[in-house]
Amino acid sequence: MTEVSFPQPDRRRPEPLWFQVEEAIRAIIKSGEWATGDQIPAEDRLCALFGVSRITLRHALRNLEETGLLRREHGRGTFVRSTTLVAGTRELTSFTQEMGNIGVVAGSRLLDCSLTKADAAAAAALEIEEGDPVVRIRRLRLGNNEPIGIQTAQLAGARVPGFLDSGLLQGSLYEALERRYGIVAMEARESYRVGTVPAADADLLGLAVGTPAFIVERVSIDERGPFEFTISVMRGDRYEIRSTLRAGRVPPNTRS
Known part of the structure; x- marks a missing residue:
C-alpha cells in the first residue's frame, strides 16, 4: 500500500x-x-x-x-473490495449514476442494437402486443473496466421512433431518452432471482458457463406507462442485494 x-x-x-x-x-x-x-x-x-x-x-x-x-x-x-454494485432501497437511477454514487467509473460496451419483435415476456412487461416492434439493446456493463454484468434492454418501438439512427448509446441511456424523446423514468419494478451464466455471456463476463449469477428483471415506467424492459445477468461476486427489515408493529409497553 x-x-x-x-x-x-x-x-x-x-x-x-x-x-x-x-x-x-x-x-x-x-x-x-x-x-x-x-x-x-x-x-x-x-x-x-x-x-x-x-x-x-x-x-x-x-x-x-x-x-x-x-x-x-x-x-x-x-x-x-473489488468493483461491486450494491442493490437495495435506493433512488431510481441509471447504471451510470449508480456506479458514480459508489465512486466507480462506469463503462459500457455495445454488443447489439437492433429492431426486433416483442416476445411474450416483453409484450406483457411493456403492455404492447406480442410481435410489436421493440428496440433491443444488449450491453456489457463495466465498473473500473471490470465486467459486472450484461444487460439486454427492450424499448417499446412506438415510443422511440428513429432510435437506431440517433446515436444515443453514448453515456446514460436514460439521459438520452429524456433529451430526445422527453421520456423521464418515474418508477421501476425490479425482480431478482438466482440463475446461472449462459454460454453466450460466459466469456464476456470472465466466468465459466453455469457459474451462479443474479438475474434481474426491470420494468421502467414514465407518465405514459412502461417504456423499457431489461433483463440483466450480473456477476454474483460483483453484485449484492441488501435490505433493511423493520418490525411491522411495535409491541405495546406492558409494564404496569
Whole structure:
C-alpha cells in the first residue's frame, strides 16, 4: 500500500465529521492509493490519523461498506473490495449514476442494437402486443473496466421512433431518452432471482458457463406507462442485494 495523506476534518464546515471522513476515504480509494484487496488501517489508527472519535469513524466506515467500497471480515480487518454494485432501497437511477454514487467509473460496451419483435415476456412487461416492434439493446456493463454484468434492454418501438439512427448509446441511456424523446423514468419494478451464466455471456463476463449469477428483471415506467424492459445477468461476486427489515408493529409497553 502506498503512503497516504489523511486530510483533517474541518469542524467549522457545515458537513458532519463522519461525512468528511467518508468523503476523504472515498477519495483515497478512487485515487488508487488504496487498491482493490488492500487492508486499510485499523480503527484506532484511523481515528488518530483523522483526529476523530471511534463513533464518527465507524459511521463513515459503515456507509462505505453499505455502498460496496469496503468489506469487513471478522477477525481480519477491513479491505478495499473489488468493483461491486450494491442493490437495495435506493433512488431510481441509471447504471451510470449508480456506479458514480459508489465512486466507480462506469463503462459500457455495445454488443447489439437492433429492431426486433416483442416476445411474450416483453409484450406483457411493456403492455404492447406480442410481435410489436421493440428496440433491443444488449450491453456489457463495466465498473473500473471490470465486467459486472450484461444487460439486454427492450424499448417499446412506438415510443422511440428513429432510435437506431440517433446515436444515443453514448453515456446514460436514460439521459438520452429524456433529451430526445422527453421520456423521464418515474418508477421501476425490479425482480431478482438466482440463475446461472449462459454460454453466450460466459466469456464476456470472465466466468465459466453455469457459474451462479443474479438475474434481474426491470420494468421502467414514465407518465405514459412502461417504456423499457431489461433483463440483466450480473456477476454474483460483483453484485449484492441488501435490505433493511423493520418490525411491522411495535409491541405495546406492558409494564404496569
